[in-house]
Amino acid sequence: MKRKKTSICLLICFAFFLSNINSQTNNLTGSPYSLFGLGVESKSNIGKYSGLGYTGLASDATYNINILNPALFATIPKQKFMFDFGVYAEVNNISNGKEDEYRGAWNFSNISLAFNANGKYGIGLSLIPSTNVGYALIGVETEIEGSTDKYISNITGSGGLNSLKLDYGRKLLKNLNVGISLSYLFGSIDEIEKILLQRSLLSLRKENYYNGVMLGLGAQFKLNKYNFGLVIDSPSILKGSKDTSITKISDSDDLIVDNEKDVAIDDFVMPLKLKLGFNTKIYNIELNLDYKRSFWTMTNQSDFLMEYVDQDILGIGFDYSVDNESYSYWKRINIRAGFSYDSGYLEYKNTKIRSYNLTFGLGVPLGNSNNSFINISYTNGNSGSTNGILVDQNYNTINLNLSLSDIWFIKKKFN
Numbered sequence: 001m002k003r004k005k006t007s008i009c010l011l012i013c014f015a016f017f018l019s020n021i022n023s024q025t026n027n028l029t030g031s032p033y034s035l036f037g038l039g040v041e042s043k044s045n046i047g048k049y050s051g052l053g054y055t056g057l058a059s060d061a062t063y064n065i066n067i068l069n070p071a072l073f074a075t076i077p078k079q080k081f082m083f084d085f086g087v088y089a090e091v092n093n094i095s096n097g098k099e100d101e102y103r104g105a106w107n108f109s110n111i112s113l114a115f116n117a118n119g120k121y122g123i124g125l126s127l128i129p130s131t132n133v134g135y136a137l138i139g140v141e142t143e144i145e146g147s148t149d150k151y152i153s154n155i156t157g158s159g160g161l162n163s164l165k166l167d168y169g170r171k172l173l174k175n176l177n178v179g180i181s182l183s184y185l186f187g188s189i190d191e192i193e194k195i196l197l198q199r200s201l202l203s204l205r206k207e208n209y210y211n212g213v214m215l216g217l218g219a220q221f222k223l224n225k226y227n228f229g230l231v232i233d234s235p236s237i238l239k240g241s242k243d244t245s246i247t248k249i250s251d252s253d254d255l256i257v258d259n260e261k262d263v264a265i266d267d268f269v270m271p272l273k274l275k276l277g278f279n280t281k282i283y284n285i286e287l288n289l290d291y292k293r294s295f296w297t298m299t300n301q302s303d304f305l306m307e308y309v310d311q312d313i314l315g316i317g318f319d320y321s322v323d324n325e326s327y328s329y330w331k332r333i334n335i336r337a338g339f340s341y342d343s344g345y346l347e348y349k350n351t352k353i354r355s356y357n358l359t360f361g362l363g364v365p366l367g368n369s370n371n372s373f374i375n376i377s378y379t380n381g382n383s384g385s386t387n388g389i390l391v392d393q394n395y396n397t398i399n400l401n402l403s404l405s406d407i408w409f410i411k412k413k414f415n
Helices: 004-018 047-052 071-077
Strands: 081-096 100-116 121-143 150-175 177-195 199-222 226-233 236-249 254-270 272-284 285-294 306-308 312-322 334-342 346-348 354-365 373-384 392-407
Touching: 047 312, 047 334, 047 373, 071 100, 071 121, 071 150, 071 177, 071 199, 071 226, 071 346, 100 236, 100 392, 121 177, 150 199, 150 272, 199 254
Parallel strands: none
Antiparallel strands: 081 100, 081 392, 100 121, 121 150, 150 177, 177 199, 199 226, 199 236, 226 272, 236 254, 272 285, 285 312, 306 346, 312 334, 334 354, 354 373, 373 392
């Protein structure tokens, strides 16, 4: 009966997992900077790590799935199965120094499962947003070629890329875990421009599709009570194609002026990434320190008004609990806080689009005798500036994750 229940739960999890793959193409941001490249990098994360300043490259995956380093899957306790599902909401305040505008977006942020059957290796499968697009340009004036006349249009963009990620971590030595990850990046960016003419409306729709594979290598080294993490993500080339359509809409009829399918476009290059992490526990406080560098300059890419530059991210996170192994409900509540600084990978006339995030989180146990939690996190952040054509973006986000954990893979014994 135990194995039957296990199989049924696995089937339900995978069915739910696959049914949500396409839903990631919806808006998950209101950032105006999602206009550039493949959109803004996703701020969503799994389990507790959104409340830790997005740190955790060296933190054991004892109670929560940790996809930041594939080597950490080896730290999942023997015979443990974990499942995590999250939703995400975001409110943006956009300012150009004169006017303010509020935008909101929400969607599911992740769906993940992981297990360690024999204590030697751990495996995980996750679907998470990699980039998000959700911009709106209202009242854009454009000159008609060969004329002094102008036309006004409204432009909206949505979509983004998803990452379907398989992680494998193995205990190589007593104090050394190693891991490998394989990510399939895929998705589309949908841009619609509507031009108001005298007696009709011209609708121009462009859908850009991208897909590619990224390989990651990870390691975790343990020295007494200190953990050190290392991750290297390889560069990746994302193949691109586009569908375009032009439709003239009038009171009497809708006329398709032009329609093209599967037209090749320029590939997009994802950069080499180097990540370093440190983790330790001081009394009842877990401390995480992370550093990440993305080598965007090596990709030799630019985007309209923006240049791609090397990106540095620094983060620190704290997680406090009295005793995670206690049967007391209140002693197992986790309180979290973190901070991260991002130098940005976009630059406009020597001005980088920098950002910072201040995070807070809470891990609430679902019972007195298990390691399942509801993880809640809040982020307040700021990016951009009001220099030139740039805008200042202040954002508030909430992540809600259901993190389930149970003991599986136990063989029945008969006397």
